[in-house]
Amino acid sequence: xxxxxxxxxxxxxxxxxxxxxxxxxxxxxxxxxxxxxxxxxxxxxxxxxxxxxxxxxxxxxxxxxxxxxxxxxxxxxxxxxxxxxxxxxxxxxxxxxxxxxxxxxxxxxxxxxxxxxxxxxxxxxxxxxxxxxxxxxxxxxxxxxxxxxxxxxxxxxxxxxxxxxxxxxxxxxxxxxxxxxxxxxxxxxxxxxxxxxxxxxxxxxxxxxxxxxxxxxxxxxxxxxxxxxxxxxxxxxxxxxxxxxxxxxxxxxxxxxxxxxxxxxx
Numbered sequence: 001x002x003x004x005x006x007x008x009x010x011x012x013x014x015x016x017x018x019x020x021x022x023x024x025x026x027x028x029x030x031x032x033x034x035x036x037x038x039x040x041x042x043x044x045x046x047x048x049x050x051x052x053x054x055x056x057x058x059x060x061x062x063x064x065x066x067x068x069x070x071x072x073x074x075x076x077x078x079x080x081x082x083x084x085x086x087x088x089x090x091x092x093x094x095x096x097x098x099x100x101x102x103x104x105x106x107x108x109x110x111x112x113x114x115x116x117x118x119x120x121x122x123x124x125x126x127x128x129x130x131x132x133x134x135x136x137x138x139x140x141x142x143x144x145x146x147x148x149x150x151x152x153x154x155x156x157x158x159x160x161x162x163x164x165x166x167x168x169x170x171x172x173x174x175x176x177x178x179x180x181x182x183x184x185x186x187x188x189x190x191x192x193x194x195x196x197x198x199x200x201x202x203x204x205x206x207x208x209x210x211x212x213x214x215x216x217x218x219x220x221x222x223x224x225x226x227x228x229x230x231x232x233x234x235x236x237x238x239x240x241x242x243x244x245x246x247x248x249x250x251x252x253x254x255x256x257x258x259x260x261x262x263x264x265x266x
Contacts, residue, residue, distance in 0.1 A: 014045055015054055019065050025086040028061050058083060059127050080130040082152045084114050087127060088134065091116040092144045092155035095135070095172035098162040101147075102191065104182045113172060115142075115157070115165070135172065143200060159191035164200040167209035169244075176243035180216045180264050187222055198230055207236035215242065215256045219264050231256075 017034055018026070032042035046063050049055040055063045081093055095113030099105045111124075111131035117138065125132050142165075144155040157165060163186050166173040173179045186192055201209055214231030217224050239252055241259045250259035 011045075011049075015049060018046075018049070018055070025058055025062050025064050025083065027063075031063075059087065062087065079149055080112050080128075080132075081147075081154050082149055083127050083130065084112055084132060085152060085154050087125075088114050088116040088118060088120075088132070090118070092142070092157055093147075094157040094162060094165050095133070096174055096178070098157045098159075099166075099173065099182050101156055102159045102162060104159060104162065104185050104189070104191075105178065107174075107178065107181075109174070135169070142203070159186060159189070160193065160196050160200050164197070164204050164209065167201070167212050168204050168206045170212070171245055175245055176212070176262055177264065179212070180220060183213065183216050184220055184222065187217075187224060194224075194226055194230075197227075201234075207234055208240040210234040211236075211240055211256045211258050212242060215253065215258055216264065218256075 014035060018031055021030060021034055028039055028043045028046060031037075031046055032039045035042055035045070037045070046055060050057045050063060054066060056066050057063055084091060084093060091114050093101070093112065094115045096105065096107070096109045097113045100107075100109065111133050113133045113135070115135050115137040117136075119136060120134055123134050125134065143158045143161040145158050147154045147156050163183060166179045166182060170176040170179050173182060201213070210231040214228055214235070216222075217227050217231075235257055237257065239257050239259050241250070241261060243262050246261045248261055250261040252258075253260050
């Protein structure tokens with residue numbers, strides 16, 4: 001284990017106070033309050049401890065304590081979902097990341113998809129080597145489940161909300177092909193509830209989501225006539241893209257008022 005050698009009594013007390021914050025990730029402001037110091041002085045101590053390997057810098061202004069026994073403290077990383085909760089809050093984990101968690105997909109993504117209520121200049125941000133893909137969500141977090149990671153409560157969209165978010169915006173899944181695969185898996189799991197599904201779709205308020213769902217169920221021959229009927233009752237006039245991410249000349253499906261720009265049968 002890494003001993004606390006080379007640190008004087010004053011700094012040891014300061015470090016102990018930081019470790020007692022109880023936060024997995026803390027800011028300069030959190031440290032200043034705990035230490036009863038100015039933000040400038042707190043920033044100085046945090047930077048000093050990070051250089052010595054007693055703390056690790058998550059991103060500018062955010063730090064974490066480094067457990068004893070860490071071989072390369074400067075390279076210590078917090079779990080990505082805990083980082084997301086601290087850096088992008090208020091937020092919830094959704095999209096392909098939630099689909100992975102609920103076993104709705106076998107595809108592995110290297111990035112974490114986050115719905116956040118805060119505005120960031122970039123849609124993709126890298127923190128401690130993890131890529132986070134952000135989508136602004138000004139509404140309530142929808143239907144989420146609380147997941148605990150090392151005493152940190154993380155909000156994750158429930159399986160139905162995950163599917164509805166993807167039907168609303170296929171980029172949350174990495175494209176409509178992946179949405180179709182996830183819908184196919186979803187309707188075969190214990191998570192599927194048609195009444196709940198349409199309740200969430202109504203809350204979302206995007207009629208294009210009904211078009212995409214009905215088309216997917218029909219084109220994949222999922223034998224769910226109730227969904228087909230309900231979607232038909234809720235589609236809007238005008239043509240919407242099946243996948244907004246894809247360019248090119250589409251065909252037009254009059255039954256679902258969709259611009260078909262990808263073949264889901266392939």
